Amino acid sequence: MTRIVIIGGGPAGYEAALVAAQHGGDVTVVDADGIGGACVLYDCVPSKTFIASTGIRTDLRRASALGIEFDPKGVGISVPQVHERVKSLAQAQSSDIRARLQREGVTILNGVGKLVDSARGLATHTVQADLFSGEQHRLDAEVVLIATGSAPRVLPAAKPDGKRILTWRHLYDLEELPEHLIVVGSGVTGVEFVNAYTEMGVKVSLVTSRDRVLPSEDADAAVVLEESFTERGVTFIKHARADAVETTADGVVAKIHDGRTVEGSHALMTVGSVPNTGTLGLDSVGIETNDGGYIQVDRVSRTTVPGVYAAGDCTGLLPLASVAAMQGRIAMYHALGEGVNPIKLKTVASAIFTRPEIATVGVPQSAIDEGHVPARTVMLPLNTNPRAKMMGLRRGFVKIFCRPATGVVIGGVIVAPDASELILPIAMAVQNHLSVNDLASTFSVYPSLSGSINEAARQLMRHDDLD
Numbered sequence: 448m449t450r451i452v453i454i455g456g457g458p459a460g461y462e463a464a465l466v467a468a469q470h471g472g473d474v475t476v477v478d479a480d481g482i483g484g485a486c487v488l489y490d491c492v493p494s495k496t497f498i499a500s501t502g503i504r505t506d507l508r509r510a511s512a513l514g515i516e517f518d519p520k521g522v523g524i525s526v527p528q529v530h531e532r533v534k535s536l537a538q539a540q541s542s543d544i545r546a547r548l549q550r551e552g553v554t555i556l557n558g559v560g561k562l563v564d565s566a567r568g569l570a571t572h573t574v575q576a577d578l579f580s581g582e583q584h585r586l587d588a589e590v591v592l593i594a595t596g597s598a599p600r601v602l603p604a605a606k607p608d609g610k611r612i613l614t615w616r617h618l619y620d621l622e623e624l625p626e627h628l629i630v631v632g633s634g635v636t637g638v639e640f641v642n643a644y645t646e647m648g649v650k651v652s653l654v655t656s657r658d659r660v661l662p663s664e665d666a667d668a669a670v671v672l673e674e675s676f677t678e679r680g681v682t683f684i685k686h687a688r689a690d691a692v693e694t695t696a697d698g699v700v701a702k703i704h705d706g707r708t709v710e711g712s713h714a715l716m717t718v719g720s721v722p723n724t725g726t727l728g729l730d731s732v733g734i735e736t737n738d739g740g741y742i743q744v745d746r747v748s749r750t751t752v753p754g755v756y757a758a759g760d761c762t763g764l765l766p767l768a769s770v771a772a773m774q775g776r777i778a779m780y781h782a783l784g785e786g787v788n789p790i791k792l793k794t795v796a797s798a799i800f801t802r803p804e805i806a807t808v809g810v811p812q813s814a815i816d817e818g819h820v821p822a823r824t825v826m827l828p829l830n831t832n833p834r835a836k837m838m839g840l841r842r843g844f845v846k847i848f849c850r851p852a853t854g855v856v857i858g859g860v861i862v863a864p865d866a867s868e869l870i871l872p873i874a875m876a877v878q879n880h881l882s883v884n885d886l887a888s889t890f891s892v893y894p895s896l897s898g899s900i901n902e903a904a905r906q907l908m909r910h911d912d913l914d
């Protein structure tokens with residue numbers, strides 16, 4: 448039986464453990480935070496649960512345009528109840544995953560793991576697990592998977608105190624909603640919380656180091672979101688790199704590099720994450736990291752040391768739960784000699800849970816515009832869609848990108864209320880090399896937002912071959 452030790456019990460670690468146990472491995476997971484990892488306990492699951500509550504407020508905000516009148520004064524928010532729901536749902540999901548691992552025969556140790564090989568180049572490895580119970584275990588393994596994730600990046604002059612200066616992991620401990628929230632950083636995490644708190648009626652100022660929100664995402668989608676935020680009264684402080692955030696008598700002040708200041712009641716720092724790799728004993732074994740401390744891996748999750756794999760946010764490949772899980776599974780299939788396809792990032796679908804949502808898959812528009820990928824493209828506004836009109840939607844679009852000659856779909860973007868659900872047909876087309884003709888000839892329900900996917904695909908069908 449292959450002895451496998453996994454350090455970290457997030458999506459990368461627990462999905463790997465399931466695969467390894469099902470393929471006959473003798474599996475031990477050493478985890479510090481709780482099974483499910485930061486994903487389930489602090490980051491992805493809590494934020495999406497919180498956003499589920501704020502989404503109810505979105506519907507109320509839009510109700511009067513559809514003829515439903517209510518007294519806004521009668522709509523209250525029970526902050527303790529919202530936060531309690533977030534925490535108990537996260538704990539319940541963690542318990543479910545833990546029970547599933549135990550049913551599959553995986554040993555779980557609560558503590559901190561690190562590599563302690565006695566020399567470099569050994570055929571097997573040793574993991575030391577310092578358990579919270581005070582015990583210490585030394586575990587010999589033919590295969591080690593490092594899946595330790597990442598933690599919020601902290602600016603030296605903006606140290607979170609959990610009360611006024613916050614990371615996203617402190618939010619659900621607040622007793623009341625902030626009066627005026629300054630969000631520092633306009634990546635995906637930043638905009639998701641800007642959206643959520645404005646929907647809760649909180650005044651929000653967004654400090655962004657660039658000239659736009661979501662600098663790494665589709666530019667047209669970012670414009671739609673910015674318009675929607677502007678309508679909801681968000682103040683943008685652009686070209687603004689925050690050097691420091693300090694507490695004042697009754698709130699906080701963010702100090703921008705060029706001398707500007709922004710005052711509010713609370714600051715939420717969403718300035719990225721750093722990998723949890725500093726205390727793993729990587730140097731002693733010879734595992735290479737890059738400048739940011741991320742573990743270097745190939746497309747089957749191998750590190751530079753035979754027998755040691757790494758997966759998830761600690762590798763910095765693409766920090767998504769779905770990618771972490773896939774990297775973890777791939778590592779185990781490879782280690783156990785099963786057939787395996789190397790990871791392919793071109794087929795990853797992801798979504799930003801704002802209102803409207805932004806979902807993307809495949810090649811980005813920027814790669815096409817910059818001439819790196821030849822493609823034909825279409826962008827179809829949603830306001831031409833009958834269902835969108837019925838729902839009173841004013842914003843949003845469907846974009847599809849295809850190969851110039853064959854029409855094979857290579858990417859797409861959807862901006863719509865449920866874009867995270869609508870993206871699947873485009874993701875299936877990208878994954879399975881389907882063409883715009885395939886998409887266009889698939890029946891969609893009438894009326895439906897997905898009808899716009901058919902219509903966009905129809906616009907990309909080539910008619911010149913009929914001439």
Ligand SMILES: Cc1cc2nc3c(=O)[nH]c(=O)nc-3n(C[C@H](O)[C@H](O)[C@H](O)COP(=O)(O)OP(=O)(O)OC[C@H]3O[C@@H](n4cnc5c(N)ncnc54)[C@H](O)[C@@H]3O)c2cc1C
Binds near residue numbers: 481561595615726769
């Ligand atoms: C606010 C926010 C929202 C997000 N929303 C989404 C989303 O909607 N969809 C999506 O796909 N992704 C989302 N992500 C990204 C997603 O959360 C991460 O990609 C995912 O958590 C990575 O999983 P992982 O297994 O690599 O690490 P993690 O989930 O971070 O788990 C790592 C585990 O390793 C443990 N650990 C660390 N060091 C040690 C050690 N030395 N010994 C033992 N255990 C250790 C930790 O305690 C933790 O339990 C979001 C991220 C953030 C910040």
Ligand SMILES: NC(=O)c1ccc[n+]([C@@H]2O[C@H](COP(=O)([O-])OP(=O)(O)OC[C@H]3O[C@@H](n4cnc5c(N)ncnc54)[C@H](O)[C@@H]3O)[C@@H](O)[C@H]2O)c1
Binds near residue numbers: 602631634718800
């Ligand atoms: N819905 C989802 O799937 C979801 C949600 C949240 C995060 N994530 C994942 O996590 C990744 C990281 O996202 P993120 O938003 O946490 O981090 P990020 O690194 O993508 O964004 C941080 C932003 O903060 C800015 N910044 C850094 N220092 C600053 C300063 N001093 N002042 C002002 N701005 C500053 C950066 O320029 C950057 O735009 C995403 O790419 C995504 O893969 C996914």
